[in-house]
Amino acid sequence: MSSSRYDRAITVFSPDGHLFQVEYAMEAVRKGTVAVGVRGKDVIVLGVEKKATAKLQDARSIRKIVKLDDHICLTFAGLTADSRVLISKALMECQSYRLTVEDSPSVEYISKFIAGIQQRYTQSGGVRPFGISTLIVGFDTDGTPNLYQTDPSGSYSSWKAAAIGRSSKSVGEFLEKNYTDVSEEESIKLAVRALLEIVESGNKNIEIAVIRNKQPIVLLDEQEIDKLVAVVEAEKEIQKEQEKSEKQQK
Amino acid sequence: MFAFEIQPVRSRNWEIEEEEDQEVVSIEIPKPIITFNKDKSEFDNNDTPLNIIVSTKGSPSIFVKACFESNQFDDIADISYSDIKSLKTNVSTNSVLNNKCTVYRHKIEKSMIFITVQYDLPSERCFGFAELVLNTFKNVSQVIVLDKLLNSHYLSHDYRHPIPPFTRAIFNSFFKNNYSLTPLESSNIIENLSASFLTICQVRNIPACSVLSLYESHLNLESIQSFMPIVKSIYPQLFNNSLSLKQEDITSQFKLMINALNKRNDKGMYM
Numbered sequence: 001m002s003s004s005r006y007d008r009a010i011t012v013f014s015p016d017g018h019l020f021q022v023e024y025a026m027e028a029v030r031k032g033t034v035a036v037g038v039r040g041k042d043v044i045v046l047g048v049e050k051k052a053t054a055k056l057q058d059a060r061s062i063r064k065i066v067k068l069d070d071h072i073c074l075t076f077a078g079l080t081a082d083s084r085v086l087i088s089k090a091l092m093e094c095q096s097y098r099l100t101v102e103d104s105p106s107v108e109y110i111s112k113f114i115a116g117i118q119q120r121y122t123q124s125g126g127v128r129p130f131g132i133s134t135l136i137v138g139f140d141t142d143g144t145p146n147l148y149q150t151d152p153s154g155s156y157s158s159w160k161a162a163a164i165g166r167s168s169k170s171v172g173e174f175l176e177k178n179y180t181d182v183s184e185e186e187s188i189k190l191a192v193r194a195l196l197e198i199v200e201s202g203n204k205n206i207e208i209a210v211i212r213n214k215q216p217i218v219l220l221d222e223q224e225i226d227k228l229v230a231v232v233e234a235e236k237e238i239q240k241e242q243e244k245s246e247k248q249q250k
Numbered sequence: 251m252f253a254f255e256i257q258p259v260r261s262r263n264w265e266i267e268e269e270e271d272q273e274v275v276s277i278e279i280p281k282p283i284i285t286f287n288k289d290k291s292e293f294d295n296n297d298t299p300l301n302i303i304v305s306t307k308g309s310p311s312i313f314v315k316a317c318f319e320s321n322q323f324d325d326i327a328d329i330s331y332s333d334i335k336s337l338k339t340n341v342s343t344n345s346v347l348n349n350k351c352t353v354y355r356h357k358i359e360k361s362m363i364f365i366t367v368q369y370d371l372p373s374e375r376c377f378g379f380a381e382l383v384l385n386t387f388k389n390v391s392q393v394i395v396l397d398k399l400l401n402s403h404y405l406s407h408d409y410r411h412p413i414p415p416f417t418r419a420i421f422n423s424f425f426k427n428n429y430s431l432t433p434l435e436s437s438n439i440i441e442n443l444s445a446s447f448l449t450i451c452q453v454r455n456i457p458a459c460s461v462l463s464l465y466e467s468h469l470n471l472e473s474i475q476s477f478m479p480i481v482k483s484i485y486p487q488l489f490n491n492s493l494s495l496k497q498e499d500i501t502s503q504f505k506l507m508i509n510a511l512n513k514r515n516d517k518g519m520y521m
Contacts, residue, residue: 027402031467031520051521052509064521080521166468169413198470 011125021129022122025078025152028131032077034165035064036175036194037135039147040187044137046075046209047191049165049199065209065219069094071138072107073209073217077165078132078152086130090114107138111148111156119154129153133164139213161190167198184212192228193236279374282382284353286327290386299391301485302383304365306443308511309465310396311366312346313477316503319345322493323354323364329382334369344510358491363387367443376446384450392425393451394484395460396477397444404464405438414464415476420444421459422452429483434462469512474504 013019033049048064065075068090076083093113097105114134122129133151140146149164150156161179163171171194178190188210199205206229208220220228305314329351330336336350349369356362371379384390399418406412419431420440434440440448444460451458461480465473482489495503 023402027467028520031516033521052513062521077521079519081519083521166466167470 009125011123019122019153022153025129025131026133029078029133029152029164030166030168032079032132032165033064034163034167034171034195034198035075035077035135036161036163036171036191037075037137037147037149037159038161038175038179038187038191038194039137039145039159040182040184042145042213043184043187044073044139044145044147044211045188045191046073046135046137046211047195048075048207049195050205050207052205065207067217068110068136069098069104069138070216071104071211071214072110072136073138073211074134074136075209076132076134077168079130082130083132083134086114086117086132086134089117104141106140107136107146107148108140108158111136111150115150115154115156117154118150118152122152122154135162135164137211139211143213145211145213161194163194171195171197184210188228189232189235192225192232196229196232279378280331280333282329282331282375282379284327284329284382284386287325290327293387296388298361299389300361300363300387302363302365302387302390302393303396303481303485304367304383304393304443304447305396306398307368307370309398309463309469309473310477311368312504312507312511313396313474313481314364314366315346316474316507317478317481317495317500318356318364318488319354320495320503322357322488322491322495324357325352326355327353329353329365329367329379331369331375341510344507346507346511347514356488358493359485359487361391362485362488371442373442376442377450379443380446380450383447384454384456390456393447393456393458394481395444395447395458396481397440397460397462398465398473399438399462401464401466403438405435407435412464414466414470414472416464417461417476417480418464419459419461419480420448422448422457424452424455425457425459427459429480431459431461431480467515469508469515471501471504471508474508475501 033051035046035048038045046065050064051062053059053062065073066087068074072094074087074090090110090113094105094110097109114136118130121127129152131152133149136148136150138146147159147162148156149159149162161175163175174194174197175190178193180186188208191208192206195206206225208225210218210220303314305311334349337348339345339348346368351365351367351369354364354366356364365383401411401413404412417432418434420434421427421431440460440462448458448460461477463473463476
């Protein structure tokens with residue numbers, strides 16, 4: 001394959017303009033469990049697939065949703081160790097911003113900061129790109145909800161709903177078909193439905209964080225997730241029955 | 251701009267270069283050994299036409315083992331190399347990780363031979379492997395190779411990159427494509443076992459086909475299920491006999507084996 005000449009060094013472009021190490025880093029992102037973000041009118045929902053932990057492993061030590069600041073949350077997909085390094089830099093930057101500017105950082109600011117670090121590691125010799133994509137969510141001081149996605153190339157953009165990690169393409173297509181800019185309850189159900197497209201149902205496999213304006217970030221507990229999953233699956237069944245009867249009528 | 255390749259720096263002393271060339275020692279490629287569990291004489295003088303299904307490591311072997319291994323196979327032989335060691339697995343579903351190549355015969359459809367290759371076979375050994383199989387099993391009427399294709403290796407003609415389920419096939423001139431198999435587009439190529447079996451079968455006038463299923467770095471159910479309709483259409487008798495498993499049982503086996511493989515590949519690095 002012609003890529004083999006240009007895929008060893010991060011600082012080398014291929015003749016057709018590819019940076020293969022960055023593209024391989026994006027493959028590493030696809031090895032991580034799926035994470036979904038949905039931006040509603042007055043709520044933002046982050047949903048992640050929880051990785052199955054070994055029997056002897058403490059599940060509480062594996063966290064995929066991380067609080068960067070009182071009003072900003074982050075989730076990621078890809079190499080766990082890379083996420084730890086990037087998250088600590090982001091945490092420091094949030095605190096540094098508060099000390100310097102005496103105000104809370106905006107979601108865009110911190111997303112740009114994280115994306116800037118990721119980009120720097122695509123343009124230096126002797127280093128490799130970060131093998132993670134992140135979803136950064138939160139409310140700005142003016143009450144606007146924001147959802148940003150960054151990826152190993154260092155690009156970042158704002159989204160209404162996004163998915164990263166394994167099967168993110170199918171989940172992304174589901175979000176495109178079903179997204180509407182509606183209420184809190186529908187946004188949470190949309191995130192759960194998107195996850196259930198590829199994750200086996202059950203509270204053990206899903207984690208949901210709900211961020212509301214000027215309120216603490218809430219991680220739903222297992223009973224609440226169970227109820228949500230039951231409601232979503234009941235709605236799915238009803239929809240299936242309706243489609244069946246429509247087909248029979250035709 | 252790319253009219254020449256930059257050559258590595260070599261000594262200007264041609265005598266030294268000649269000496270260096272003479273020091274090169276050729277290494278013999280290890281040969282495969284087939285060990286039968288029982289008497290192999292029935293295959294030496296076999297008149298019944300045999301159908302061989304070869305499945306490579308990963309999703310193809312998971313498909314074969316999940317569909318048939320639990321109750322429809324007789325374990326008849328192993329194909330091994332001296333430098334490829336098998337791994338002990340404690341759970342039956344983890345047998346996809348045992349690094350062995352096992353030859354099975356279907357209990358009811360005696361003409362069906364399955365070879366599940368669960369080790370990484372380097373390309374230089376594939377031809378020898380294929381020759382051994384076709385020399386051991388006489389009177390082969392058809393060879394099907396179930397193989398896999400990594401999504402990032404698939405060259406698509408437009409910007410839309412496919413996701414599983416996605417299959418392509420490549421077959422030799424003796425194989426009759428009565429199964430609506432979509433041919434693999436150029437400039438994609440096949441390698442290793444697919445290439446060696448198709449080549450040798452073409453020389454020996456045996457119909458052969460390689461079925462490639464697209465898979466992602468994290469293996470999912472669709473990559474494996476995509477083999478089902480193809481194998482069912484080519485050999486429907488495998489799924490319609492008294493020992494055939496129910497679809498739900500097969501799917502649950504798929505899921506267990508996929509989890510075992512993904513857990514092994516994951517190495518705890520990804521979240």
